[in-house]
């Protein structure tokens with residue numbers, strides 16, 4: 001049965017592309033609590049570091065905050081109906097720790113659990129698999145006041161929070177993701193301060209990263225104890241393919257450093273039980289405060305790796321020995337295309353990283369848990385928004401996924417970022433990633449051309465299987 005809405009514009013139906021994906025491949029869209037929910041003062045929700053950061057003048061574009069965002073908190077029915085219209089088989093969302101345990105530790109807020117209970121039940125009623133991320137950056141403010149991820153205790157608080165959520169939702173959530181991109185939390189939040197909590201201490205980034213990883217490792221067994229046997233548990237990491245711009249030895253050296261900084265910093269402890277050799281020296285920093293047994297905890301076996309990828313890094317080596325986080329990325333690249341974030345569009349990078357990660361690490365299954373593009377979409381009041389560049393971006397990156405599958409990569413699903421336009425962190429609402437447009441003045445949702453294209457692709461896939 002063809003359930004897709006008739007697109008008001010003719011979108012080329014990529015039936016050939018759809019045919020390249022195996023039966024039971026999951027097709028989803030992803031969001032995150034602080035970016036879409038709004039309702040930050042409702043039903044007992046506590047404050048998060050992103051409430052504090054966005055309220056701090058100069059931190060977020062034009063002082064934008066997540067106070068209202070896309071008002072998803074009040075629009076679950078409407079937004080899950082949108083997911084049905086798009087033909088999604090899964091939906092990746094994140095749970096706001098401050099809604100569940102407003103102080104970070106201690107008292108539980110029943111209304112917070114009730115909200116996600118309703119969301120999960122609604123998704124299941126509409127035939128959509130819930131993929132829950134436990135932490136997508138909205139740390140409860142009281143924990144930050146106690147040191148945040150610089151404080152080892154936060155890792156234990158995260159494990160306690162995880163158990164509370166899993167006890168309530170564990171019987172219905174299809175798959176669990178502990179952390180979203182701890183690299184961002186650690187480096188952007190504690191190292192260079194462009195994300196919450198806005199600290200600028202590179203050693204702090206190393207220490208925070210360790211405690212985020214420790215929280216992940218502590219949370220895994222607590223999750224597994226509360227969910228049905230076999231429920232997949234994983235983590236989502238940025239994985240950024242790094243290439244050399246030339247054949248010089250210093251370029252090869254710097255590519256290796258940049259890979260350690262971008263990827264192995266987290267992949268190695270999780271999947272190899274140790275940090276990459278020489279990494280802390282290459283950062284000219286001290287190792288984090290590792291305690292006996294930490295790496296065993298951190299490398300708890302997982303069922304899948306969630307990969308977030310949007311672009312690549314191209315490196316031109318510097319003569320002198322650089323720090324790992326100062327390797328000379330090359331930009332702009334002649335004849336390259338860029339999204340509105342200034343990220344190069346390079347779909348081969350996704351194929352290459354999927355092949356390399358599956359080869360180099362025992363990741364089990366892989367999901368692309370985020371991939372998408374920001375472009376300066378505008379709405380003229382019409383039935384849709386023409387965003388041909390996003391259609392082209394998605395077609396090219398999904399082709400890369402198909403190529404990776406054909407090379408044997410155990411890719412089990414793809415989540416487009418994002419279901420709808422939302423609060424893009426320090427960029428506020430200035431950057432639009434959605435396949436659905438949000439008119440923030442009215443909260444009206446308008447499916448973009450890319451949304452109709454994605455729905456047609458999923459429908460073609462369903463018709464093949």
Ligand SMILES: CO[C@H](O)c1c[n+]2c([nH]1)[C@H](O)[C@@H](O)[C@H](O)[C@H]2CO
Pocket residue numbers: 032035180181238239308309310370417424425433
């Ligand atoms: C550099 O790309 C990162 O992998 C990345 C990109 N993104 C992310 N991580 C985050 O997980 C999302 O919350 C962002 O909204 C999204 C778009 O910026």
